[in-house]
Amino acid sequence: MTTATSTTARKPMLPLSLLLLLLPALTFAQTRQELSLNSVAFFNTIPNPPSFVIPGQGVPLTITVALCSGSSSQPMPRFIVTNSTNNAIEDDPTSTTGGPDVFEIGLDDGLGTWTGEFPSGGVLAVEENGAQMTFEIGVSNDGPIHEHITSLPLLGDTTSNQALIFSHPFESFDRPKPSYPNYTLPVANQTLPSPTGNTPNFTLILSPTSNNLAARHQTGCFLSSQPKEGNITSETIWLKDQQGWRDQWLMGGLTPATNYTAYVLQDTNKVSGPIFFATKSASFSCPLVHSLPYCPGISYPIPLPAPPSAAPSYTTLNLPQNITDPLLSYLTNFTTTLTTFACGRDWYSPLVGCDDCQIAYRTWLCSITFTRCSEPSPSNPNAFTTGTVEPTATGLSALGPSKKHPDQKVFSALVPQDTARPEARRSPTLPPPSYAYDMLLPCIETCTAMDRACPAFLGIKCPTAQFNAAASYGVGYVDSADGDQGGGVTGNAADQWGNVWCNPG
Known part of the structure; x- marks a missing residue:
């Protein structure tokens, strides 16, 4: 046999x-x-x-x-x-x-x-x-x-009628490691590399969740035959993070405050997904910002005026120079200071080096420079902070289920912004907004990852949960409030169901 x-x-x-x-x-x-x-x-x-x-x-x-x-x-x-x-x-x-x-x-x-x-x-x-x-x-x-791919698509974020969506990674990225004596780090305004292999043929399928596609045949030929919604504004290959290259779509023509289901088909017959998300309400004003080589992970709405010349979003082509110049200057100065250490010859850690430190700093800097707009979920409108956070606030974010309250929902790290106090805005690099919005705080892990990756002489210190970390970061989602990696109430900054708890940068 x-x-x-x-x-x-x-x-x-x-x-x-x-x-x-x-x-x-x-x-x-x-x-x-x-x-x-x-x-x-x-x-x-x-x-x-x-x-x-x-x-x-x-x-x-x-x-x-x-x-x-x-x-x-x-x-x-x-x-x-x-x-x-x-x-x-x-x-x-x-x-x-x-x-x-x-x-x-x-x-x-x-x-x-x-x-x-x-x-x-x-x-x-x-x-x-x-x-x-x-x-x-x-x-x-x-x-x-024919295949069902286990790796899922990724949601960047949405506005009232747009969505920024990424395919699953189709090619891994092996970051070159610099070595002594020619230990060179990427410049601030870096140029992203291109994939080394052939790029698959990708197709994005968007459908209102009310059509119940997730309960039907999960095959390429079935999904591609179903009614779709939205139109492709732009499509490009993007190296968003260390997981590798993805296809990136900016979709327009969506309906405000609507739940959507998304699939990605690779070479027609391989299915990735579903993931789920909701568009923002019709009154949501923040425009999308994406495709920034110096901040490749930024792919969400930011409190800026409408893009110039009726552009659908901000990219490196139209983002104001008075925003990018300070960021690139900070990153350049940091790299100069970092490389005063004998990178590659002397080692401050057996696990990480100066290149890891620069990557972690870039992620942190981008997440605090580009304030992320969001809004409460329509299904849970009260699941966020209802007032301006005091500097001494504690425990704001880690409000998940407990033994006493097992049914309590996890609150997102959302903080309403007071337009009457423009000096209190999170990022002084951004101009004062002319409209009210809710800010999604960065995940505390953007700071702690930088602290772990960088040498001690840089003096990087992150706030702690016992004092005022929750006033400026989302605490207790990915890692526990005590710092146990992966021990937070959700274990991730976001999930495939469209929940976003804090901004991972």
Whole structure:
């Protein structure tokens, strides 16, 4: 018996009549369609005869099946595969395999995957089972053609009618490590590198969550056939963080205060998602800022006037120079001071170096320079601070569930800004706003990561939860209030459901 693997459990013994139909098909292969290797075949109906020839290969093949119509509440076709040339069938009603080398490809969310060896070829048969659905079949010797990617898309942020969305990382980024004696750090206004490999073909699918796409077939052919919303204002490849390159979309034409579901299709057949988010209310005024090489992680609304020349957002092309110049000056001066240490020759830590310190400082500097606008969730409008925070405030952010109050919701680190006191604004680099807004505080981890990564002579100190950290940072979300990494009430700054607790920079 040849070896095989499947993503789902094998189902009980197949009907003998179906097996008798399936196995002799090898003898009459010339009357049946042969599936092409490393390609996808689409079918509007189940063909006659209802079976396909799988080409013989000296390496394992992966057979994938994707349903393109219908729903999980309807009867679904069954897909049975054999990689044997032996017509003998064990008639054992207790068998879980349906006979030697005969397997059913189980479907999960409309997708089925099976991998096995086909040294002499094989047959894939389809039982209609009362179903009327279109479907695709893929055969590959290089992994599954149809796939559900575990890495999720990423939400930058939204305005009332826009969304900034990133694909899952498609290529990792191996940051070059400088070495002594030529220990050189990136300049402040750095140029981001390009991917080294081929960029996949990405498609963004946006749909109102009320359409309930997440409860239907999670396949590329099904999702791409559904009604979509929004229009692409811009699309580019972006190195947002150390996780690697992503595709970036600025979407427009969305409806205010509406819940959306987002998927990303890679090369048509691989599905990443879903993630969920909500657009801001119609009165939300802060414009999006993104695509800044010196601050690659900035991808959210900032309290600025409307972009010039009716531009849809601020980028490095139209962001005022009186904002960028101070930031680049701070970063340049910091790098000059940092490199007075003998970076690469002497080591202040066995884990990190001067390059890690500069990255952490850049992230922190960008997060405090570019104040992030947000607003309470429509489903939880009171889940934020309701007044101006006093400098001595403590415990503002870490208000998650407790033993006494297990049902308490986690509050976001939102602080209303008083436009009557422009001198109290978070970032003196930004001009005083002409409208009221709510500020999402930076995560305290932007500071503590810098403290851990940099040498002690720089004198970096972060506020603590016992004193006034919560007056200027979101505390207790990612790490615990005591600093235990990953021990916060949420463990992350944001999640796939659209919640954003603090600004990670």
